[in-house]
Amino acid sequence: MQAAIEVEELGKTFRVRTRRQGRGGALRDLFATETREVDAIRGLTFRIDPGERVAFVGPNGAGKSTTIKVLSGILHPTAGDVRVLGLVPWRQRRQLGFRIGTVFGQRTQLWYHLPAGDTFDLLARIYDQDAAVHRRRRAHYVEAFGLGSLLDRPVRQLSLGERMRCELVASLLHEPEILFLDEPTIGLDVTAKAVIRDLIRDESRTTGRTLLFTSHDTGDMEHVCDRVIVIHRGQLLLDQSVEALRRGYIGRKRVTVKSEEERLDLELPGVRVVARAPHSTELDVDVARTSVADLVAAVLARVHPLDLSVEDPPMEEIVRAIYSHAEAQP
Amino acid sequence: MTATATEHRPGLPGGKYLAIAHIAARQAVEDRAAMVGRVLFQGLILLIFSRLWTVVIADGSLGSHSMRELLWYLAITEWVVLSPPLIHLEIEEDFRSGDVAYRLPRPVSYLGSRIAEGFGTMAVRGSALAVSGFVWASLLSGGLPPDPRGLVLVLPLGILAASLAVVCIAGVGLTALWLQDASPAYWIWQKANFLLGGLMIPLEFYPAWLASIAGKLPFAAMVHGPGHMAFGFAPDRALATAGALLAWGAVITLAVAATSRAGLRRLDVNGG
Secondary structure, eight states: OOOSEEEEEEEEEEEEEEOOSHHHHHHHHHHSOEEEEEEEEEEEEEEEOTTOEEEEEOSTTSSHHHHHHHHTTSSOOSEEEEEETTBOTTTSHHHHHTTEEEEETTOOOSOTTSBHHHHHHHHHHHTTBOHHHHHHHHHHHHHHTTOGGGTTSBGGGSOHHHHHHHHHHHHHTTOOSEEEEESTTTTOOHHHHHHHHHHHHHHHHHHTOEEEEEOSOHHHHHHHOSEEEEEETTEEEEEEEHHHHIIIIIOEEEEEEEESSSOOOOOOTTEEEEEEETTEEEEEEETTTSOHHHHHHHHHHHOOEEEEEEEOOOHHHHHHHHHHHHHHOO | OOOOGGGBOOOSTTHHHHHHHHHHHHHHHHOHHHHHHHHHHHHHHHHHHHHHHHHHOTTSEETTEEHHHHHHHHHHHHHHHHSSOOHHHHHHHHHHHSTHHHHTTSSSOHHHHHHHHHHHHHHHHHHHHHHHHHHHHHHHHTSSOSSTTHHHHHHHHHHHHHHHHHHHHHHHHHTHHHHSOSHHHHHHHHHHHHHTTTSSSOGGGSOHHHHHHHHTSHHIIIIIHHHGGGGOOOHHHHHHHHHHHHHHHHHHHHHHHHHHHHHHHTOOOSOO
């Protein structure tokens, strides 16, 4: 079976301008620039089979976006070999363009003053779609993504969640075999995040579309993906199933309780206080030992909560844990 | 449900770019604030110059040109330079923000799509500015130019000139690939139009040596060429200007395309 994505010993080095110190340095910078090389990716190797839903995660500056840009043909690698659907992305970008889709959470491909449907129709022209096929697909996605009532409104009047649903449809209309998603839930509220995650997961399950999903949000990868690749400083740190990662690193929640009482004391298995201030307590909870429901019940039995939030631990913390674990290995 | 080859139906060559120009034109119609801003700015410039010419030209003429002709000249040159959208800012932002990551994987030329958007927006803004310019100039100068037949020639020349300006502004935007900021190049472009194009003052009033140099450059063909039609019906001169615009158009389009290819080769998109 041909891999959807094959990456072997990928390396990407950027040349970054450095500035000399002082006025003399600034003057010299005008005539001769000094540069230094920064390794964004180093010796990265992985393979993704068709239909896999893979979370591609790491802290800021890990090299996630750079890798996706190499895979979509935008950047030329400095070293290594890459095949996406059997094509070399940077040499066959135009051919690859018909077979991949991209969604960047912080960017938009929708025309701001026009209804999203106009962008959909334009993309059909750009991707050389047969008009009848396009009409059928458009109707399908409009229904599946619940866009019916949004299609007549200019994009500028849509909420971020509504806009992201439109962005997804815009990227799916040419039926790409691989969808690259770069932080598609960034900035969304809890409800909108849940809707987007469900839509992405269900659509991929139904169509067998391959997903490569980058996010800082552990919830994204837990809800959408089956496998996770963690990179750190441009290198592969971990490649395993989300289930294994959940058992090892993400079976924890961060719970913050604000209470009328100045202090909250709890003694439950797997629960420890990580920060404390008057009327506020932050707890780290191992949900395998104490469930969130049990914890909330225990909190309600002891104090009168004014506010209570349950969050996933930050990605940086998970990567730190994985990294320290990897370093501790002989 | 993934795409099959039979569902791809390549359309007419250029059809994608026409579609892009069309949607950009529709967006320009909806973006009324930008349109109204330009129309008001156009009126303000013409108002200021109409007052200025009144003071400077005490006897009602400058050289062989009347105040009315000079104001119509300015209305035409302003129309040409205000019609093209500032696509250099969008191109700069594409590279600065990484938006180019969305555009490059598409099966369409990045530069071609940006220029097509520029043409679409220009079509709408240019139409609105043509009407408003006509009204402003008629009101402020007190009527039509002495030989209004020249205005018939302004339309094709102005469209050619503004189209060439869109390509030039795209080239200005591409300098951001090297400089990270397109504003220095845009500043030079603006001043070149102003000084070498004869935006405010016709080249006839320049020292002979400067007028001769300016006349050999594309700025004069773009700005002074259409503007000169305010001074009378001159089909031969209009034909020569159109020829110059087409020749410069070919040269500049090739240069901008080569710049784009070179720039995209060395592209290091922000992020990682």
